[in-house]
Amino acid sequence: MSQPSISQRxxxxxxxxxxxxxxxxxxxxxxLVADGELAGQPARYIAVVADPHNPFExxxxxxxxxxxxxxxxxxxxxxxxxxxxxxxxxAIVAIIDAPSQAYGRREEAYGIHQALAAAAAxxxxxxxxxxxxxxLIVGKAMSGAFLAHGYQANRLLALNDAxxxxxxxxxxxxxxxxxxxxxxxxxxxxxxxxxxYDIASYASLGLLWRxxxxxxxxxxxPADVQQVRTALAEALHDIQADPQRDLYQRLHGEHRQAxxxxxxxxxxxxxxxxx
Amino acid sequence: xxxxxxxxxxxxxxxxxxxSARERAHxxxxxxxxxxxxxxxxxxxxxxxxxxxxxxxxDDGVVICKGLLDGQPAVIAAIEGGFQGGSxxxxxxxxxxxxxxxxxxxxxxxxxxxAVILFETGGVRLQEANLGLAAIAEIHAxxxxxxxxxxxxxxxxxxxxxxxxxxxAAGLCSYLIVTREARLGLNGPQVIEQEAGVAEYDSxxxxxxxxxxxxxxxxxxxxxDALLDDDSVLIRQQLLDFIARGLPEQPRHRRSQHxxxxxxxxxxxxxxxxxxxxxxxxxxxxx
Numbered sequence: 001m002s003q004p005s006i007s008q009r010x011x012x013x014x015x016x017x018x019x020x021x022x023x024x025x026x027x028x029x030x031x032l033v034a035d036g037e038l039a040g041q042p043a044r045y046i047a048v049v050a051d052p053h054n055p056f057e058x059x060x061x062x063x064x065x066x067x068x069x070x071x072x073x074x075x076x077x078x079x080x081x082x083x084x085x086x087x088x089x090x091a092i093v094a095i096i097d098a099p100s101q102a103y104g105r106r107e108e109a110y111g112i113h114q115a116l117a118a119a120a121a122x123x124x125x126x127x128x129x130x131x132x133x134x135x136l137i138v139g140k141a142m143s144g145a146f147l148a149h150g151y152q153a154n155r156l157l158a159l160n161d162a163x164x165x166x167x168x169x170x171x172x173x174x175x176x177x178x179x180x181x182x183x184x185x186x187x188x189x190x191x192x193x194x195x196x197y198d199i200a201s202y203a204s205l206g207l208l209w210r211x212x213x214x215x216x217x218x219x220x221x222p223a224d225v226q227q228v229r230t231a232l233a234e235a236l237h238d239i240q241a242d243p244q245r246d247l248y249q250r251l252h253g254e255h256r257q258a259x260x261x262x263x264x265x266x267x268x269x270x271x272x273x274x275x
Numbered sequence: 276x277x278x279x280x281x282x283x284x285x286x287x288x289x290x291x292x293x294x295s296a297r298e299r300a301h302x303x304x305x306x307x308x309x310x311x312x313x314x315x316x317x318x319x320x321x322x323x324x325x326x327x328x329x330x331x332x333x334d335d336g337v338v339i340c341k342g343l344l345d346g347q348p349a350v351i352a353a354i355e356g357g358f359q360g361g362s363x364x365x366x367x368x369x370x371x372x373x374x375x376x377x378x379x380x381x382x383x384x385x386x387x388x389x390a391v392i393l394f395e396t397g398g399v400r401l402q403e404a405n406l407g408l409a410a411i412a413e414i415h416a417x418x419x420x421x422x423x424x425x426x427x428x429x430x431x432x433x434x435x436x437x438x439x440x441x442x443x444a445a446g447l448c449s450y451l452i453v454t455r456e457a458r459l460g461l462n463g464p465q466v467i468e469q470e471a472g473v474a475e476y477d478s479x480x481x482x483x484x485x486x487x488x489x490x491x492x493x494x495x496x497x498x499x500d501a502l503l504d505d506d507s508v509l510i511r512q513q514l515l516d517f518i519a520r521g522l523p524e525q526p527r528h529r530r531s532q533h534x535x536x537x538x539x540x541x542x543x544x545x546x547x548x549x550x551x552x553x554x555x556x557x558x559x560x561x562x
Contacts, residue, residue: 028539055543058471066538073531103462103470109487109547110538110555111498113461117446118528120412124419143399143408144461147440151412168404168439173469178401192323194365194406207409246376247416250409258322259410262313262369266339269312270377273341 006050006061009139009163009218010097014047016225017095017232021045024075028067030054033075035090039233043091044079046072048098048149058104064145065102069115072149076122080129089131091236094123094150097139100170101148116148123152132239134232137199138217141166154245155209155235159228161217164199166207171197193255206253209235291507292432292456296355299393299432300340302507303351303514308342313370321364323403332358337367339374345515348388350378356395356435363396363441364403368410375417375427382424389518390421392448394431397463398439411440418447422526426450428517430510431457431490431499438463446528450517451499452510453490459498460488486549496556498527 011032018036027033030051035044050062059065064072076092083089102112127133135141135150137158146166150156158164168174175182189195193204203211212231214224242249251260294302301309313319315333324331336358340351352371354361363371374390381388399407418427429448431437433456437445442461445451453459462470464478477483486492494502500517503509537555545551 028535055539057543058475067535070531070534070538073528074535077529077531100470101461103467103476105467105471105476105487106543106547108460108462108467108476109549109552111446111496111552113442113459114446114498114527115534116461117415117443118531118534120415120443121419121447121526121528122531124416127416128420128423144440144443147408147412147415147443151408152416166405166408168399168408169401169466170470173466174401174404176469177463177465188327188402192326192402194323194403195401196405202405205405205409207405246420247413250413256365256406256409258319258365259369259406262319262366263373265317265319266313266370266373267377270341270374273310273312 007097007099007139010047010062010095011049013136013138013220014045014095016220017093017229018045027071027075028054030059030068031071031075038091038093039236041088041091041236043093045093045095046075047095048072056102056104056106058107059102061099062097063100063102064098064116064148065107066110066112066115069112069119069148073118073122076126080126080131083131089129091132091134092126093232094133094135094153096135096137096141096146096150098142098145098149099140100142101144116144119148120152127152127154127245130245132236134235136228136232137164137166139163142170143168154239155249156207157210157212157231157235158199158208159214159217160199160211161214163217165197166199166202167197204253205255207250209249289507290505291510292434292454292505294507295357296338296353296393296395300338300351300353303391303511304340304342304344304349305346309340310342312339312341312374319366321366321403323364327402329402335364335366335370336361337370339370344389344518348381348386349391350374350388351391351393353393354396359400361396361435362398362400363407363410364400365406365410368407368414372410372413372417375414375421379417379421379424382421387425389425391428391430391514392444394429394437394441394445395435396437396439396441397435398441408440411444414444415447418444422447422449422522426517426520426522428452428514430514431459432505432510433457433490449523449526452501452503452513453493453499454503454505455490456505457490458485458488459490459493487547487552492549492552495553498556
């Protein structure tokens with residue numbers, strides 16, 4: 001059993017980036033949503049944060065659980081609906097600091113997979129509808145939590161810091177499932193980039209658009225905030241200049257050669273066979 | 276069922292579960308129409324497994340078959356549960372994502388290609404962790420894109436079931452077919468037990484696990500659309516029926532307001548069981 005410690009990063013960066021914009025009402029306290037601006041354009045900022053009073057006790061440390069999944073979907077769908085007639089769709093900025101999805105009996109029984117699907121579908125739908133979607137990883141971006149909150153973004157940015165981590169499963173559980181010790185897992189992770197837990201190895205997979213240097217990722221200085229704002233604005237402009245709304249931009253990484261080879265092969269054979 | 280009926284049934288030999296991923300794909304497509312793409316003779320081994328002392332497989336456990344369903348163009352992506360628990364790594368994940376993207380591209384060019392995903396998977400292959408996770412995000416993106424044009428149909432037959440990031444993919448499908456052997460859940464039982472303790476989730480208690488995540492329960496909750504016997508012919512017929520039905524009026528994942536209200540109104544302090552789950556989903560409109 002493990003008890004994740006509670007991180008404040010998501011909350012702190014959320015407030016630093018959207019300033020005095022009022023919080024959207026009617027959502028669970030574990031979801032912060034506010035309409036602010038980015039590069040002078042409207043932007044909806046979204047963070048999942050720890051709520052120690054979450055009615056679902058397995059989701060009190062910032063995990064993405066049942067309420068969070070469905071509420072993310074509701075918050076994103078509302079923005080898509082509000083901008084339906086607009087040519088310029090508001091940006092959606094996902095601030096990611098999620099230790100994991102919620103692990104529990106209620107979660108499985110009540111269909112957490114469907115709640116997370118709702119969130120992923122809402123983000124993907126927003127992207128396809130023309131909303132620039134940006135994921136900013138300021139802490140952990142783990143597994144199902146990341147799939148539901150951020151992984152559908154047009155561009156992913158991350159702080160270059162030891163507290164920032166993207167992974168499919170925590171070390172203890174991953175060791176148990178793969179029948180290894182944690183030591184063995186760590187040894188392998190050192191030489192197999194997709195298994196590694198550090199953000200530099202993750203960056204070598206080509207999934208990040210940019211890695212950002214900050215002085216104090218835990219308590220961002222005004223200069224840190226300014227620098228991240230600038231990078232978000234550049235990501236926004238990059239998305240707006242890009243005619244493609246899919247995730248093609250993630251396929252160029254040093255350690256994704258097999259992905260590219262297989263995609264090219266499949267595409268060639270697909271057209272050979274025809275309809 | 277009488278002893279004689281049991282024997283007759285066994286001799287008919289139409290089990291779907293007993294088929295390999297490749298056989299499943301061909302059994303669903305119109306007879307003789309299936310062509311495998313990026314197949315085992317391309318020798319697409321995982322570049323990461325052998326470095327970890329694990330024997331790789333030439334198709335990496337994912338079979339992509341293009342062919343016809345009721346005379347219409349279709350692609351079937353079948354995950355082989357017998358290889359590494361149906362886990363998705365870089366190669367298998369890229370095959371699946373790419374096939375779905377190509378089906379969506381077909382539709383944009385006026386070719387109405389449908390896609391069927393045969394889920395038999397524990398989710399991300401932990402030996403290729405972040406590349407599996409990235410591919411699954413791309414699979415999600417492709418399902419959402421394709422499901423704008425054509426129904427995407429998922430089948431979870433068993434016995435591996437469908438877990439992890441791929442359970443989210445199942446939740447994105449337009450229609451979902453399950454059997455009693457199937458399980459559908461975000462987190463595998465062992466992982467929940469590891470993270471939350473055995474009192475929360477006893478991974479060895481199989482009746483308990485099936486009562487919450489088994490095919491029958493999921494269908495009763497509206498989290499799957501059809502519960503079928505393990506019968507290839509019946510499964511194919513149901514698949515064709517869903518295709519003929521076209522896009523669902525309201526996909527399951529579009530019920531956020533309703534589900535939020537229901538979850539906030541329920542007693543979340545009591546522990547969950549099969550009955551409380553059915554109550555959550557069955558009161559009010561069908562999910």
